[in-house]
Amino acid sequence: xxxxIPIKVARAEKDMTQKALAEAVGISRQTMNAIExxxxxxxxxxxxxxxxxxxxxxxxxxxxxxE
Amino acid sequence: xxxxIPIKVARAEKDMTQKALAEAVGISRQTMNAIExxxxxxxxxxxxxxxxxxxxxxxxxxxxxxE
DNA sequence: ACAGAATGTCAAATATATTTGACATTTATT
DNA sequence: AATAAATGTCAAATATATTTGACATTCTGT
Numbered sequence: 061x062x063x064x065i066p067i068k069v070a071r072a073e074k075d076m077t078q079k080a081l082a083e084a085v086g087i088s089r090q091t092m093n094a095i096e097x098x099x100x101x102x103x104x105x106x107x108x109x110x111x112x113x114x115x116x117x118x119x120x121x122x123x124x125x126x127e
Numbered sequence: 128x129x130x131x132i133p134i135k136v137a138r139a140e141k142d143m144t145q146k147a148l149a150e151a152v153g154i155s156r157q158t159m160n161a162i163e164x165x166x167x168x169x170x171x172x173x174x175x176x177x178x179x180x181x182x183x184x185x186x187x188x189x190x191x192x193x194e
Numbered sequence: 195a196c197a198g199a200a201t202g203t204c205a206a207a208t209a210t211a212t213t214t215g216a217c218a219t220t221t222a223t224t
Numbered sequence: 225a226a227t228a229a230a231t232g233t234c235a236a237a238t239a240t241a242t243t244t245g246a247c248a249t250t251c252t253g254t
Contacts, residue, residue, distance in 0.1 A: 077199085077200065077201090078200070078201065079199095079200075079201090087242070087243085088242070088243050088244075089200095089201090090202090090203085090242085090243075090244080090245095091241080091242055091243075093201065093202065093203085094202095094203090094241095094242090096201095097202075097203090099203095100240085100241065100242090101170050101171060101172045101240085101241070102170070102171055102241075102242090103168050103169070103170060103171070103210090103211080103241070103242095104168060104169055104170070104171055104174050104189050105168050106241095106242095107171050108189075108190070108191060117185075117186050117190070118184075118185035118186050118189060118190055119184050119185050119186050122171050122175075122185060123175070123184070123185055124175060144229085144230065144231090145230075145231065146229095146230075146231090154212070154213085155212070155213050155214075156230095156231090157212085157213075157214080157215095157232090157233085158211080158212055158213075160231065160232065160233085161211095161212090161232095161233090163231095164232075164233090166233095167210085167211065167212090168210085168211070169211075169212090170211070170212095170240085170241080173211095173212095
């Protein structure tokens with residue numbers, strides 16, 4: 061999996077730290093970091109939470125052309 | 128969670144059975160059924176697979192306004 | 195250069211998505 | 225009405241997402 065740059069950018073736009081985003085979404089900092097590193101595969105529910113907090117769509121933050 | 132009507136519709140458009148979609152995506156028929164029933168929470172990777180097979184976007188098939 | 199915050203990463207434990215098999219119910223076809 | 229295909233649902237087992245704690249590294253500001 062590829063690193064998730066769109067999340068990093070959206071987070072920067074909101075001036076949020078990984079920790080802050082993790083807390084806003086109710087997960088651990090390590091999980092948030094791993095998602096941004098593209099090391100796994102969050103649940104769709106979690107993806108939606110992240111989208112809501114960052115004000116972005118699923119397609120903007122989580123689409124990938126090739127698996 | 129709410130039943131996922133958009134998947135049902137998209138599947139109908141492609142004239143695919145739950146079983147056929149499940150096979151195309153590499154999961155069990157029961158899991159596909161449960162997803163359509165909104166009983167859980169697939170992985171984003173699986174959501175992307177379903178989107179590719181059905182020719183729809185994440186936002187079209189998996190967005191929900193309220194959790 | 196120093197200190198503190200933010201990020202990256204690992205291993206072990208826990209929660210939960212997914213599978214398998216089996217059966218009941220509904221829908222479509224003849 | 226009868227049969228087959230499609231769908232809905234349950235329980236037990238397995239795979240994997242997520243947590244927790246701990247430590248190393250990079251980034252920022254003073």
